[in-house]
Amino acid sequence: DAGEHDSFMHKEMLEQPAAAERVLRGRLDDRFGTAHLGGLNMDARETRAIRRVKILGCGSAYYVGQMGAALVEELARIPADAEAASEFRYRNPIIEPDTLYVAVSQSGETIDTLLAVQEIRRKGGRVIGLVNVVGSAIARECDGGIYLHAGPEVAVASTKALTNMFLGFALLALQLGRVRDLSIADGRRLIAGLNRLPEQIQQVLDQEDALAGLAGRLAEADSLFFVGRVRGYPVAREGAQKFKEISYRHAEAYQTSELKHGPLALISPEVPTVAVVPSDELTDRNVGALHEIAARRGPLVVVTHEDVDLGGLDVDRVVVPRNERELDPILLTIPLQLLAYHAALSLGHDIDKPRNLAKSVTVE
Ligand code: BG6
Numbered sequence: 001d002a003g004e005h006d007s008f009m010h011k012e013m014l015e016q017p018a019a020a021e022r023v024l025r026g027r028l029d030d031r032f033g034t035a036h037l038g039g040l041n042m043d044a045r046e047t048r049a050i051r052r053v054k055i056l057g058c059g060s061a062y063y064v065g066q067m068g069a070a071l072v073e074e075l076a077r078i079p080a081d082a083e084a085a086s087e088f089r090y091r092n093p094i095i096e097p098d099t100l101y102v103a104v105s106q107s108g109e110t111i112d113t114l115l116a117v118q119e120i121r122r123k124g125g126r127v128i129g130l131v132n133v134v135g136s137a138i139a140r141e142c143d144g145g146i147y148l149h150a151g152p153e154v155a156v157a158s159t160k161a162l163t164n165m166f167l168g169f170a171l172l173a174l175q176l177g178r179v180r181d182l183s184i185a186d187g188r189r190l191i192a193g194l195n196r197l198p199e200q201i202q203q204v205l206d207q208e209d210a211l212a213g214l215a216g217r218l219a220e221a222d223s224l225f226f227v228g229r230v231r232g233y234p235v236a237r238e239g240a241q242k243f244k245e246i247s248y249r250h251a252e253a254y255q256t257s258e259l260k261h262g263p264l265a266l267i268s269p270e271v272p273t274v275a276v277v278p279s280d281e282l283t284d285r286n287v288g289a290l291h292e293i294a295a296r297r298g299p300l301v302v303v304t305h306e307d308v309d310l311g312g313l314d315v316d317r318v319v320v321p322r323n324e325r326e327l328d329p330i331l332l333t334i335p336l337q338l339l340a341y342h343a344a345l346s347l348g349h350d351i352d353k354p355r356n357l358a359k360s361v362t363v364e
Pocket residue numbers: 058059060061104105106107108109110113156157158357358359360361
């Protein structure tokens with residue numbers, strides 16, 4: 001049972017620092033600035049021959065797949081993208097021999113992801129799995145993989161498994177990068193960053209009380225936006241997904257850069273925006289968009305870093321610790337879990353078993 005926690009989701013969120021340590025344990029090699037992933041079943045020559053990475057998953061696994069694609073592109077400079085497995089398998093996909101396919105799934109039983117894996121393998125493609133449940137259907141069907149070691153996850157809304165998926169992608173991207181052009185110094189920089197993450201995740205979890213207060217106010221709105229761009233956009237998508245899954249509020253994710261091409265028309269004092277604004281090369285542009293929202297009197301919650309200057313905007317600010325910029329997305333994701341959880345709690349919803357949803361969808 002969930003012990004002293006009111007729900008499994010709460011228990012699982014708080015387990016994230018320990019879960020993160022487990023997925024990293026024994027896989028980081030500081031001497032060569034790389035990761036060791038024996039379960040991939042690929043030697044260096046095969047790893048070097050990869051020309052593209054295609055990531056497949058459903059729901060949160062799909063959104064974290066988008067974060068993973070960015071990690072692969074940034075660290076390994078291999079073109080990468082993520083697609084909903086449920087769509088991929090119905091469009092007669094072109095399977096290429098030099099593409100590495102990656103199936104992402106907590107349960108390892110999601111039917112859409114499983115059937116995508118089977119379709120790829122039937123056509124001769126190579127698939128690895130990022131899977132939590134050992135011996136599950138997807139784990140068995142793949143050519144190799146990375147087990148996530150998050151421990152059992154009961155709540156429908158994925159938290160610790162999702163965090164470990166991100167870390168699994170970081171390990172994969174590091175290994176792919178180090179057989180290519182990623183320098184040993186950059187490899188070591190990322191390893192140091194990965195080793196800092198469990199403690200930094202704890203620092204975000206320690207802000208729970210402040211986030212609960214913000215969530216209670218967000219829960220009063222019927223409709224919200226979650227915005228971010230580039231690295232921050234999949235974070236916004238995942239944040240919106242969590243919020244709608246358990247609070248049943250309409251939460252729409254959008255690229256901050258696209259607001260002016262449509263949704264700005266919907267911004268008003270009744271429609272809050274949760275904005276993901278890391279300290280990076282896009283900060284100034286992001287802050288500019290926040291001013292557009294503020295000018296329409298849209299309430300703002302900004303998830304950001306200490307050094308970001310919001311130019312005197314009157315907003316609720318949530319500050320997360322900085323890591324290496326490539327690894328920041330997971331730290332930006334944690335407060336969005338707490339916002340969704342506390343919004344649902346304040347509304348009196350069943351946190352672990354939201355209406356109409358199942359933990360894993362295993363039949364078509
Ligand atoms: C959905 C759940 O049905 O399955 C999501 O509601 C989850 O929360 C998705 O992310 C994928 O599940 P899995 O087990 O393949 O990661």
